[in-house]
Amino acid sequence: MKGLQTAITAFSVLAQIAAAPAMAVNFDTDLGNIQVHGFVTQTVLHSDDNNFFGNSEDTSFEFYEAGLNGLWQLSPNLKLAGQILARDAGATDDGKVRVDYAFLDYNFWRSDSAHAGLKLGRLLNPYGMYNDTRDVVHTRPSILLPQSIYFDVNRNLALSSDGASLYYQQEFSDGGLNFELLSVKPRTRDPDLEPAIFFTDNPGGLEGDRSTWFARAIYSYDLDRVRVGLAAGSIDVNYEPAEVDPIESAGFNFKPLLIFGQYNAEKWSLTGEFANRRLELFASVLPANVKSVGHSYFLQYDYRLAPAWEAFIRYDDLVWDKNDRNGEQFAAATGLPAHSRYAKDWTLGLRWDVSDNFLLRAEFHKVKGTGWLSSLENSNPLATQKDWRLFALSASYRF
Amino acid sequence: MLCILESAVANPPYIAVIAHQKVDAASLSAPRLKSIFGMRTTTWKDGKQIKVFVLKDKDPLHVRFAKDVLQTYPYSLRRIWERRVYSGTGLAPTVVDSETEMLKLIAETENAIGYIQQHNIDQNVKVLEIQ
Numbered sequence: 062m063k064g065l066q067t068a069i070t071a072f073s074v075l076a077q078i079a080a081a082p083a084m085a086v087n088f089d090t091d092l093g094n095i096q097v098h099g100f101v102t103q104t105v106l107h108s109d110d111n112n113f114f115g116n117s118e119d120t121s122f123e124f125y126e127a128g129l130n131g132l133w134q135l136s137p138n139l140k141l142a143g144q145i146l147a148r149d150a151g152a153t154d155d156g157k158v159r160v161d162y163a164f165l166d167y168n169f170w171r172s173d174s175a176h177a178g179l180k181l182g183r184l185l186n187p188y189g190m191y192n193d194t195r196d197v198v199h200t201r202p203s204i205l206l207p208q209s210i211y212f213d214v215n216r217n218l219a220l221s222s223d224g225a226s227l228y229y230q231q232e233f234s235d236g237g238l239n240f241e242l243l244s245v246k247p248r249t250r251d252p253d254l255e256p257a258i259f260f261t262d263n264p265g266g267l268e269g270d271r272s273t274w275f276a277r278a279i280y281s282y283d284l285d286r287v288r289v290g291l292a293a294g295s296i297d298v299n300y301e302p303a304e305v306d307p308i309e310s311a312g313f314n315f316k317p318l319l320i321f322g323q324y325n326a327e328k329w330s331l332t333g334e335f336a337n338r339r340l341e342l343f344a345s346v347l348p349a350n351v352k353s354v355g356h357s358y359f360l361q362y363d364y365r366l367a368p369a370w371e372a373f374i375r376y377d378d379l380v381w382d383k384n385d386r387n388g389e390q391f392a393a394a395t396g397l398p399a400h401s402r403y404a405k406d407w408t409l410g411l412r413w414d415v416s417d418n419f420l421l422r423a424e425f426h427k428v429k430g431t432g433w434l435s436s437l438e439n440s441n442p443l444a445t446q447k448d449w450r451l452f453a454l455s456a457s458y459r460f
Numbered sequence: 461m462l463c464i465l466e467s468a469v470a471n472p473p474y475i476a477v478i479a480h481q482k483v484d485a486a487s488l489s490a491p492r493l494k495s496i497f498g499m500r501t502t503t504w505k506d507g508k509q510i511k512v513f514v515l516k517d518k519d520p521l522h523v524r525f526a527k528d529v530l531q532t533y534p535y536s537l538r539r540i541w542e543r544r545v546y547s548g549t550g551l552a553p554t555v556v557d558s559e560t561e562m563l564k565l566i567a568e569t570e571n572a573i574g575y576i577q578q579h580n581i582d583q584n585v586k587v588l589e590i591q
Contacts, residue, residue: 087551087554094511098545100546130546132545134550137507142549144546166548171503185547185548194542194546194547200539232501237500283531284494284498284536284540285536285540286536325533325536417516
C-alpha cells in the first residue's frame, strides 16, 4: 500500500512539474512535504585566443546546465534529497544526464540549540564556499566560478562523491556553526581528468579510493553578515591498468586546505578564498613520486547598483607549483610553455535579475597564463597564448 | 482624525509575527526568530516541522520585515534559502502573493509562521511576542 501511495505521490509531482510552474513546486502529501526546483542556463563564450568550453575563439554555445532538484521531508528528522543535471562544457563535459547528488539525511539527535545527523548516498563535497551549488548560476558569484579554486575541467570529481557523512549544527545567540565530515569514494568520470593529472591519455582508467575524506566548518554570524569557514580533505584516486598497458600501477593523492570568508553589507559584499593544494603523483613508470604544492586565491567585491542590478570585480590567481611560480623550471624540464603553470584572471561582471526567475549575466576576463585551460580543447600547448581575453554572456531560468 | 493620519505617516504600521493557533509558543527570542527565517531552526519545541511563509522579495512589507525585524537584507535571505534548496539541505519558505493570502494560509496550516501588518491581524491566527 505504501508503494502505491509513493507511486501516486511521484506521479502527481511529475504532473505538477509538467504544468510549467513559475515558482517551486511545493505541496503536502500524507508522506510529508515535497519541494521541486529546477534551473537552466545557456552561456555564450568568446575569446580572442585559447579555447574555453568549446571553440570559443569562434564563439562557443557549448556551455549549458539544466538541472532538476527535489527534497522530500518524510518527517522532521528524515529527508531524501537529489539532483539530476545535464551539462555540456565544450570538450570537458558531454551533455549527458547524471546524478549530482542523491542522499538520505537522518537527523538522529536534537537539543534546543543543536542537532546532529547522518547522510548516506552520493554527497556534495564540502569544498569551499560555492561547491555545493556550483551548477546553479543564480547562486554563483559569476558565470564562471573563480577557476583557481573551482576548476571546471574536473567538475564531477570536485562536486560530489559516494559514501557517508556526519554533520553537526550549533546555534548561538548571534549566529551558528556547521560542521561536516565525509568518508567517501570519489567520482572519476570527467573526460579531462586523466590528461589534466598525467598530461597524457592512457589505456587504463581512474578509480576513486574509499580512503578519501573531506571536512568543513562554517561559522555564520547574524544571518550571513559574516561567513567564515575552513575546509580540508584528502582525495585518493588510483589508475586501473588496461590488459595491455605499459603502466602497472599509478595514482594520485590530492590534499586541499581552504580558508574562506565573506562580509555582506546592504550595498556591497566582499568575498575571498585561499587554497593550499598538495598533490602527489605516483606511477610505476616514474623513477620517483612527483610532489607539488599549489596556491590559489581570489578576492571579489560585489556592488548592488540598483534593485536587480549588481556589478563585481574580481582578481583570481592560480599557481600550480609554489616553488616554480612563473613556470620557468617546468618549461626548462618539459619544453612546454611556462605560462601553462599559472593563471592571473581579472574579471568584471554584471548581473541583472530581470524577474524572480529570469537572470542575465555578462562578464569580461583578462587573463595572463593558461593554468586552468583544458588540454582537450587546447591540444597543442605550444600554440596557446599567454595573454588572452574571454567574454561570456548567460541567460538563466529557475523555479 | 488629522492626528491619527499624522501618526500613521510618522510611524509606518507595526509588523506582527503570526503563527497557526495550535503552535506551541507564545513568544520567541529575536535570535530564535532570525534562526527560523534563516531556516536553521526547523522545528518547534514539540518537535513539529516549522512551515515558514514569506511575501515576495520585492514586497515593501517583506523588505521592512527583513530590515527592521530580522536586521538583514532580502538579498541575504534569498542567498541563504537558495543555498539550502540547491544543495539539498532543506526546504525553502513558501512565497505568498499578498497579506490576505498570508493570513489565510497561516490560519489553515498547522505549524505555520509568517508576518503581517498589525492592523491586518484577525482572530484566526496567533500573534507571537518577540523578545
